[in-house]
Amino acid sequence: MSLSRAPRRTRRTLVAVGMLSAAALTLSACGGGDNGKSGGGGNTNFVTNPGGISTVAKGERTAPNDIAGDTLExxxxxxAGLKGKVVVLNVWGSWCGPCRAEAPHFAKVAKDLEGKGVEFVGLNTRDFNKQQALTFEEDYGIPYPSLYDPQGKLILFGFPKGTLSLQGIPSTVVLDKEGKIAARSLKALNDEELRSMIEPLLKEK
Known part of the structure; x- marks a missing residue:
């Protein structure tokens, strides 16, 4: 009898382990992956401060590749058409808990800085039901457009290697007025942290 039950127990154990592994992967993917540490290699020149926000010195910045497409609307x-302004690129998904936590801060800062030389653009990813993403924007009063990128192609190919990862959502990249990558965060941001990435770039000549 014990021999006949053993395979079933083994199967149940394997299923349980598989479910736990999948849950852990989901949490790490949504929660920010490497908690703000530079990852993925590549010549990004990021220097990360203790708060998990990475910056690049003005003379060492590189431009992203093409980041273009259709918005959720x-x-x-x-x-590229926003050059001349500081551009905040926020990667998010409606399925992501930390994205919901930071959304009110992004909405507030975007509204506060409207007309002051800053443009916000969302990069919506892994929302295969577009309506869920649109509902997210409506619920949180997001005042800026988001490029619809369900497969994550803009994240994988739109930035130099080591800048972003599909395992680190939410993420934020800020471009300087020349359209080059100046700051990055691989975690959910509050109002103060977000402003700390933007305001120094507004002062640059």
Whole structure:
């Protein structure tokens, strides 16, 4: 009898382990992955402060690749056309708990800085039901557009290697007025942290 039950127990154990592993992966993917540490290699020149926000000295910055496509509302948007302004690129998904936590801060700062040389653009990823993403924007009063990137192609190919990862959501990248990557965070941000990434770039000549 014990021999006949053993395979079933083994199967149950394997299923349980598989479910726990999947849950852990989901939490790490949504929670920010490497907690703000630089990852993925590549020549990004990031220097990370104790708060998990990485910056790049002005003379060492590089431009992203093409970041363009259709917004959630179906309009065309090319980030290259925003050169001359500080651009905040926020990677988010409606399924992501930390994204919901930071959304009110992004909405507030975006509204406060409207008309002051700053543009916000969301990069919505892994929301295969677009309506859920649109509902998220409506619920949190997000005043800026988001490029719809369900497969994560903009994250994988739009930035130099080592800048972003699909395992680190939410993430935020800030471009300087020349369109180059100046700051990055791989965690959920509050109002103060977000402003600390933007305001120094507004003062640059």
């Amino acid at each position: 179906g309009k065309k948007l090319d980030v």
